[in-house]
Amino acid sequence: MPEDEEPRNGVSENARKNKPAPRLKRRRYAPIKIANQIPMRRRKEIEKALGEVGGSPTKWSRNSGTKNHSFMRKRIKPGTIRHLEYDLLDVEIGESWPVPISIIHGSRPGPVVTLLGAIHGDELVGPLALTYLCGPNFMGPDRVFDANSLAGTIRIVPIVNLPGYRRMIRDFPDNRDLNRAFPGNPDSNTTSRVANRLWKNIISTSDYIVDLHTAGKGRTNIPQIRANLAHASTNRIARSFGIETILDSEGPKGSLRRVANEHDIACITYEGGGPDEADPESVQIAMYGTINLLRSLRMLPGYPSKPRFRILASGSVWIRSDQGGLLDVLAPAGSFVEEGEIVATITDPEIPGVHHDVVSPIRGLLISSATHPFVNSGSPIGHLLPVKRGVSTLKRRLDEEGCLIISGSDGEPPWRDDEEIEDIAVFGEWSGGSPDAEWGPNHSNEEEDDS
Ligand SMILES: [Zn+2]
Known part of the structure; x- marks a missing residue:
């Protein structure tokens, strides 16, 4: 068979x-x-x-x-x-x-x-x-x-x-x-x-x-x-x-x-x-x-x-950018946002000093947000679930930043046992003279240690 x-x-x-x-x-x-x-x-x-x-x-x-x-x-x-x-x-x-x-x-x-x-x-x-x-x-x-x-x-x-x-x-x-x-x-x-x-x-x-x-x-x-x-x-x-x-x-x-x-x-x-x-x-x-x-x-x-x-949820709203430029997300994924709340701002390096706010069209939970700062007009920058009822229940599970505390996220990560963690010293010298010296073709030995 x-x-x-x-x-x-x-x-x-x-x-x-x-x-x-x-x-x-x-x-x-x-x-x-x-x-x-x-x-x-x-x-x-x-x-x-x-x-x-x-x-x-x-x-x-x-x-x-x-x-x-x-x-x-x-x-x-x-x-x-x-x-x-x-x-x-x-x-x-x-x-x-x-x-x-x-x-x-x-x-x-x-x-x-x-x-x-x-x-x-x-x-x-x-x-x-x-x-x-x-x-x-x-x-x-x-x-x-x-x-x-x-x-x-x-x-x-x-x-x-x-x-x-x-x-x-x-x-x-x-x-x-x-x-x-x-x-x-x-x-x-x-x-x-x-x-x-x-x-x-x-x-x-x-x-x-x-x-x-x-x-x-x-x-x-x-x-x-x-x-x-x-x-x-x-x-x-x-x-x-x-x-x-x-x-x-x-x-x-x-x-x-x-x-x-x-x-x-x-x-x-x-x-x-x-x-x-x-x-x-x-x-x-x-x-x-x-x-x-x-x-x-x-x-x-x-x-x-x-x-x-x-x-x-059986439906959602995409928040899109109406401008091009670089995005600064103020309300990350997980945020509960009000109608009209600013969720991100967009600036254009070619026109310094000017910025545009992106506001949420409706009250709801942001379940997704953009991670790449480059946006064009029409780029999706947030995915929102409109929440009409149960708002007070939901708000009781928001952290100080207004983000949903998801079940299973509180507490120690289950796969890590603190008692098992040992401090280990590593001796030697940095290849090329600094920790990032070998990173990429344009990096020289004079690079900062932390980048
Ligand atoms: Zn996949």
Whole structure:
């Protein structure tokens, strides 16, 4: 039997179709605080989808299938962790692009959850979060990911687009976007072949998928979930991530989450921070949310954390520049801004002394802002969720600068233990005479030490 037709780990037919086991009572979700960000028509669609599927996790059974988890002809026994390599391309000679995959197969039955990072090669928050989760602080006996206490299977691919990652670019080497190529085609272009192989071997054999991203070039996003809330099991994991901002949309054509949902596989996208950076808060919240999600699926022991409120948004406003020049952002991503509030100023080095203010057209939460100072008329400089109700609830979670404190961001980063940190002296001399002497062709030995 080809891998893609293998029974999913004994997942019952009911579970696969996302129906509750008969003896489980249907349970509705707890009321939500700020549901009115979603229009009535969409709310009805979502309520209908949730009514068809119970709110409780399904009872999983392995009676019908093998107890081993099978991946690419390798068998992973219950209660074990394996670190394998997966070839993105099926070739006998030339580049096969092997990527690391870690599989934790629990000793108890449960769903298959796949965690993916860097489908875009320059988005590093996912790879960092997943690498930490695969490290010794989180994986192994008596850790969060302990195969002996785990129910179900977790598959982790920290860097999907490894060729793009090595080149520090978003796309694959054939300049195509993997996240617009699903489900792919085995006879088409390189990216489409990769998409199709991932689809067959990893995506279609998953019950739940978490796809970790950042904003695109020149922007940064506050940690947020993007999900089709009218897909019931996707709705459930979107909420279970435990953060405040959820954008309700189907996703672009060919995107992993849209195509997964079309095949009734739950899939959410997390976005936090920007490309080419390792925003620690976004990394921490990605880890926090992933663990929350696995706890609410009852795969990991412990209770999931829940946010004080959720903004379920079905629309947004882009704030654009009406002038060209250099941008100075006054209200960064995460700021709650009032109508008419100045969010940025623009100056032109060619006309010193003149500046233009950019004001917010409406009251709301800035979920994204520009990071590149160069703007033209029409450049997007902020992405705003209009917030009409629940303002006082939201304002209680603002810090001194008026930025939203996102659940999971407070406290020590979970992967760093202060007692383990040691001060280490390094002796030697600076190459070229100063720390930055070798940086770039125009830098001489006379450069300042700090730049
Ligand atoms: Zn991305």
